[in-house]
Amino acid sequence: MKAPKFSYVRAESVEHACKLLAEHGDEARILAGGQSLIPTLNMRLSRPALLIDINRLEHLAGAIFNGKEVRVGTLTRHADVMLSHMVAKYLPLVAEAIPHVAHVAVRNRGTFGGSVALADPAAEMPACLLALGGRLVLQSVRGTREVAAEDYFHGLYQTARAPDEMLIEALIPPQTSDERSSFKELSRRHGDFAVAGVAARARVKSGTISNVRLVYFGSEVKPTLAKTAMAAAEGKIWNDATAEAVSTALASDLDPMDNLLGKPATKLHWQRVLTQRALDDITSKAKAA
């Protein structure tokens, strides 16, 4: 199908985009990579009055390490995240996750910020941000504020971003050299939407895992920190007994969606399998190091 009629403005600056958002609020949409927005227009699931195209704001693209954290600009294409030496060096979890993001043609155009702003439950980057304790910078005519990933994702496509705010960048603390991470995803075909997935990280010392952080996506309405499962793994040797305890605990952390992709019980099972694989992977990475 064809998109409904809308007005189109090419933003000349962040201030210009914010001014338009202030004037039009929820009637306006920021057009970045358009890899989710344009399908919803073509299918007429969405009818914004105005599209604000930010693709010419090139200073919003790129990932840099400022000595304290990695700043990923909102307009950084997935393909550039994939090629980024900064991401490879400081954010191995993101580097492991990014090949799972869609297909090459979508990665060439889709953006990091677009994925985070949309908050699709199957998206990889929101889960990584939450696992890494990232923060998001939002700007509007009212000013600029930072929101922690833990407070940003509210629900199905729901975030802390107000209708007049634009996502500018993500600030992500670098992973430390004594921790290992793993990213596991289940989808029908490579690059398709995840039906289940986990972004995991932990410190491993002589087989004992600590500072465990497990974030689940795909099955839940939003990226979900599994606090009970994390507590079950914390300070334990990763073995069958720990795996069993984590697996049991996971039932109280997750509330999988019931939809065409599977029943909640099926998805909980998938997430348990992926958890086992992720923590096996983390401990074997630690052994190999």
Next chain:
Amino acid sequence: MKTEETQEITCKVNGERITRLVPVRQHLVDFLRMDLQLTGSHIGCEHGVCGACSVRVDGKVVRGCLMLAVQADGQNIVTIEGLTDSGEVADLQAEFVERNALQCGYCTPGQLMTAAELLAEGEISTREEIRTFMSGNYCRCTGYHAIVDAIETTMKRREEASRAPRPAKGKA
């Protein structure tokens, strides 16, 4: 009823500079097909799933249905027509024909556009890597095997050609 908003764009399509007035809601593939009669890029799903509309924008393969024509302003677009004329994938096209890596042919322009990006990397990929790279392009006829064969063979032939001793240049 909202009026149809239009904007003038200037871009390069297959090496030719063109200026046109486009409705802002028109996507790039409709513009290429209907306004420029470049019907080699096909429309399958129109929501970014099938890959039949793949075109090259500023050197990168993208979904032609997920980009607005108005966004092509100032960009360099190459469609399957331009890619064919340049001879860049003549070897790959010959391999497609050689082993019937197409039946109905609807997805083929998109398959070639995506494969061209992998081949341009100039590295040898495993069959699994080829499949992963091509995973965003649906083919409902071939079962993909012959497509992967064609890409793999082209990749290996190019690699062999690059390693072969070059004939001496000049008069000698």
